[in-house]
Amino acid sequence: MTAPLLTAEGLNLRFGSIPALVDVSIDISAGEVVAIVGESGSGKTTLLRVLSGMMAPDAGTVRWLGDDLHAMGEAARRRLMRTDWGFVHQNPRDGLRLNVSAGGNVGERLMAVGARHYGDIRAQAIEWLKRVEVDAARIDDLPRTFSGGMQQRLQIARTLVTRPRLVFMDEPTGGLDVSVQARLLDLIRGLSRELGLAVLIVTHDIAAARLLADRMLVMRRGEVVEQGLTDRVLDDPQHPYTQLLVSSVLAA
Amino acid sequence: MSPALRTEGLGKAFTLHLQGGVRIPVVGGVDLAVHPGECVALWGPSGAGKSTLMRCLYGNYGAGAGRILLRHRDAEFDLAAATPQQVIAARRETLGYVSQFLRVIPRVATRDIVAEPLIARGMSREDAATRATALLHRLNLPERLHALPPATFSGGEQQRVNLARGFAPHYPVLLLDEPTASLDTANRAVVIGLIREAKAQGSAIIGIFHDSEVREAVADRLYDVHPHQDAA
Numbered sequence: 359m360t361a362p363l364l365t366a367e368g369l370n371l372r373f374g375s376i377p378a379l380v381d382v383s384i385d386i387s388a389g390e391v392v393a394i395v396g397e398s399g400s401g402k403t404t405l406l407r408v409l410s411g412m413m414a415p416d417a418g419t420v421r422w423l424g425d426d427l428h429a430m431g432e433a434a435r436r437r438l439m440r441t442d443w444g445f446v447h448q449n450p451r452d453g454l455r456l457n458v459s460a461g462g463n464v465g466e467r468l469m470a471v472g473a474r475h476y477g478d479i480r481a482q483a484i485e486w487l488k489r490v491e492v493d494a495a496r497i498d499d500l501p502r503t504f505s506g507g508m509q510q511r512l513q514i515a516r517t518l519v520t521r522p523r524l525v526f527m528d529e530p531t532g533g534l535d536v537s538v539q540a541r542l543l544d545l546i547r548g549l550s551r552e553l554g555l556a557v558l559i560v561t562h563d564i565a566a567a568r569l570l571a572d573r574m575l576v577m578r579r580g581e582v583v584e585q586g587l588t589d590r591v592l593d594d595p596q597h598p599y600t601q602l603l604v605s606s607v608l609a610a
Numbered sequence: 611m612s613p614a615l616r617t618e619g620l621g622k623a624f625t626l627h628l629q630g631g632v633r634i635p636v637v638g639g640v641d642l643a644v645h646p647g648e649c650v651a652l653w654g655p656s657g658a659g660k661s662t663l664m665r666c667l668y669g670n671y672g673a674g675a676g677r678i679l680l681r682h683r684d685a686e687f688d689l690a691a692a693t694p695q696q697v698i699a700a701r702r703e704t705l706g707y708v709s710q711f712l713r714v715i716p717r718v719a720t721r722d723i724v725a726e727p728l729i730a731r732g733m734s735r736e737d738a739a740t741r742a743t744a745l746l747h748r749l750n751l752p753e754r755l756h757a758l759p760p761a762t763f764s765g766g767e768q769q770r771v772n773l774a775r776g777f778a779p780h781y782p783v784l785l786l787d788e789p790t791a792s793l794d795t796a797n798r799a800v801v802i803g804l805i806r807e808a809k810a811q812g813s814a815i816i817g818i819f820h821d822s823e824v825r826e827a828v829a830d831r832l833y834d835v836h837p838h839q840d841a842a
Contacts, residue, residue: 387695540716547715551730569715573694587669587694594671598627605628 361424362387363524363556366409369418371580378404379415380580388523388554391547393561393571393588395603401580402560403448403528409558410445410526411435440470444517444525448532450509454501454516460487461497463516471520486515491541507534514542518549527559531566543570564607568592576600612681614783614814615667615705616643619676620690622659622666636662640676642816642833646782649805649815649828654835660818663835664787666690667816668707669697680704680783702730706781710788712760712768720746720763721756724774731779745774749800765792777804784808786817790824802827 362385371379378401386392394402407413409420411427420427422438439445447453454463464483465473473479484494490511492504501509510530517525527546531539547570549555561567567574568588575585576599584597595601621638625631637659644650652660665671667678673690680689682704689700701707706727714723724742729735746756749770755763760771769792776784786805790798798821805815805828816833819825 390695537717540718544715544718569713572698586672587697589670590672590694593665594624596625596672601627 360387364409364420364422364558366420367418369405369408369415369420371404371408371413371415377580379408379418382418382580382582384409384575384582384585386524386556386558388556389550390573391550391557391559391571393559393567393574394577395561395564395567395574396577397562397603399579400577402577404580405577406526406528406558406560410443411438440467441520442523444520444522446514446517446525446527446530448529450501450506450513453513454509456502457500459498460492460501460504460512463501463512464519467516467520482519483515486519487512489545490515491538507538510534511538511542514545518555521553522555524556524558527557527561529561530559531561531563539566546570564592564603576603611645612686613643613679614646614681615816616679617641617667617676618679620663620666620673620678621675622662622671623674637666637835638675640835644783644814644816646812646814647809648830649809649817651825651829651832652816652818652835653832654837658835658837660835661787664707664785664816664818668705668785669701670707702727704781705783705785706776706779707785708772708776708787708789710769710791712772714760716761717759719757720751720760720771723760723771724778727775727779741778742774745778746771748804749774750797766794766797769793770797773801773804777808780808780811781813783814783816786815786819788818788820790819790821798824 365385367383369379369382382405394405396402404413408415414428427435445453458466461480461483464486465479468479468482484497487494487497492508492511492515501512504512514530531542534542543566546557550557559571571588573586574588574591575582576591576597577583578599584591584595584600591600592604595604617640620640623633623635625633640663652663654660662671666673669689676690678689679686680700682700689697721739721742724746725738728738728741743756751767751770760768763771773789790801793801802824808815819829
């Protein structure tokens with residue numbers, strides 16, 4: 359078995375008297391989709407921020423290919439975020455440049471990793487707009503003229519165009535039409551299977567997580583109360599909170 | 611020849627925390643073995659725990675006690691103690707399961723749903739699509755349906771998609787939970803043919819068959835599943 363790409367051990371973080379992360383350990387390998395579920399305030403997004411180096415834990419380590427993330431310095435982390443990693447924000451406005459054209463948003467990531475040939479960049483941008491079902495005729499339009507769902511799809515195209523090895527996703531399908539959600543789930547799964555992309559996805563949507571994720575972690579009050587194979591966590595939940603969560607879902 | 615799958619003292623109980631922590635034992639002391647080329651039918655009244663046992667074998671339910679020894683990559687390994695990654699690898703290469711219900715990502719074409727496990731095992735897209743198409747035809751799903759997602763299909767059509775997906779990869783071990791429940795006579799006969807072929811190719815099959823005609827046509831022996839006796 360290949361070594362995990364990202365490994366975190368013993369993560370602890372408090373916001374004042376509130377425990378945000380309590381002894382959280384997690385790892386993710388190439389080609390895996392791992393879902394983090396739990397109600398609002400359970401620490402899901404905080405965990406994603408700590409794992410992606412946006413926030414430092416009070417205690418514990420995060421390692422990328424063995425290197426301590428929080429010891430490597432801001433410049434090295436920024437380089438990772440441009441190359442090996444992608445981050446899909448819950449609000450597409452956080453991940454897009456709204457005053458740059460749709461094609462520019464996608465092409466910019468390519469240029470940041472060294473692409474220089476304008477024709478190639480534009481061709482790849484068109485290809486990715488199609489993959490996320492944004493009409494290629496909109497390539498020169500500004501994202502601010504897009505609907506929320508289109509903006510989210512554009513953000514995903516922008517993130518994936520450079521073929522990152524690990525993508526962090528924070529509720530990526532939250533504001534989308536159900537039909538588009540399904541398309542994106544299929545796209546994400548396909549990329550994971552074909553390119554070995556690892557995906558760490560925070561979601562409320564347990565039904566989506568079942569279809570998408572290989573493994574699942576259930577969080578409550580900063581703690582991982584249960585984790586394992588997705589279908590086993592959902593069909594044979596052991597922890598009282600997971601049983602409550604699963605029994606509260608409409609036809610997951 | 612050693613079994614393709616065997617269990618030692620397999621047991622499963624559920625603890626319902628939302629019902630005051632009541633513990634419900636379902637199956638216990640299951641010693642079951644199935645060899646390549648053999649079909650074992652789980653046998654017992656409704657509620658005896660047949661489906662629960664099946665889900666334990668697939669890893670969908672965690673085993674409460676005992677071992678599940680699966681021959682995978684030329685070695686036996688204990689599925690009951692495996693990591694999620696190991697279970698996923700075993701499901702990709704060795705262990706197939708046809709459940710009663712089709713659960714898939716919406717908007718994915720039927721042909722792609724059937725081809726997916728083949729591609730995951732390394733087959734080219736073209737070959738996988740060809741094999742998927744052939745199996746769907748054999749299960750009497752007309753070509754015009756292959757490009758559609760199965761969400762709007764009838765129960766029987768969805769079950770046939772599920773069967774095509776389960777039989778396509780030639781898993782060494784195949785679990786079948788009532789594979790003919792919503793099928794007509796003609797399609798039942800197709801499924802009997804598929805099971806016989808899989809056996810002839812060396813697959814070990816464990817099934818729940820309420821339909822006695824199908825059971826008699828494919829099962830080499832029965833395995834009695836008793837409601838669990840041991841008091842909680």
